[in-house]
Amino acid sequence: MRHPEAKARIVADRSLIADAVAEMLRLVTPGRYIRRTATADTEIGGHRIRAGEAVVMNFTVANYDPAMFDEPLRFDLDRRPSDVLAFSWGPHRCIGAFVAQVEARVAFEELLARFPNIEARGPAVFHPSLATAVVESVPVAFLT
16 A cells, blocks of 8 residues: 555556565565574674574565665565565475465455555554564555
8 A cells, every 4th residue: 555556556457466465575574583593503694603502584684685686675566576585484484374375365355356445544553573573553544
């Protein structure tokens, strides 16, 4: 709703909803941080990490990496983000990631089918949390 041109494209072509959900998950990463303990001495990006030290991975920052995403702050329906870390990666990827993506897609399909003229009436309010993005409220107007 903060991007009227993109919303108009989605309302006109509902097949774009899956791409929009992927881009929304990139911009508002649900799982922000994850902490792990190094099991062996290693080096990442020139930084030494010793066995037993804590390592915190910041998925939000990764999803805004300009080396991975051109103009990372811009909402882009045509981005087709395949490397988004919204639900982690590898063996620790969220087991419910697929279900969450389907739920989001279906929610937007139904919302836009019933209220194609929905408009934002203020910014989303997030609950303070380092671990996850928790939306407390999204003020909207359901226009007919």
